Amino acid sequence: MQPQTVLAFLVVVALAAWGIVVGELLLTGTVSLLAIATAAVLTALLAFWPILGATRGARTVRMPDPCRECGAMSLGWPGIKFCLQCGAYPKVRPLHA
Numbered sequence: 001m002q003p004q005t006v007l008a009f010l011v012v013v014a015l016a017a018w019g020i021v022v023g024e025l026l027l028t029g030t031v032s033l034l035a036i037a038t039a040a041v042l043t044a045l046l047a048f049w050p051i052l053g054a055t056r057g058a059r060t061v062r063m064p065d066p067c068r069e070c071g072a073m074s075l076g077w078p079g080i081k082f083c084l085q086c087g088a089y090p091k092v093r094p095l096h097a
Helices: 003-028 033-047
Strands: none
Touching: 003 033
16 A cells, blocks of 8 residues: 555544544543553554654665565565565665666
8 A cells, every 4th residue: 555545544543543532431421441542552653654654764764675576665674584575585676786
């Protein structure tokens, strides 16, 4: 999925989670810890979206690398040397090819 689509989906889910918290408060007069925790985690994901998605242009954030076979964009995690989409090894193209 495109990063914009994922971000829009995350915004909708976070708003729905807070809607559940407000609805639970209005209907029952109490709010469960699970509802608040879920809404807080989704809101935190929105706050950290630029770092988690590597969409910032800063030098401290790794940018996604394309797979040499399928072209899937993924971060180059040190422990994962193969593409999670197609299984190609090594997954990234050489920078100076």
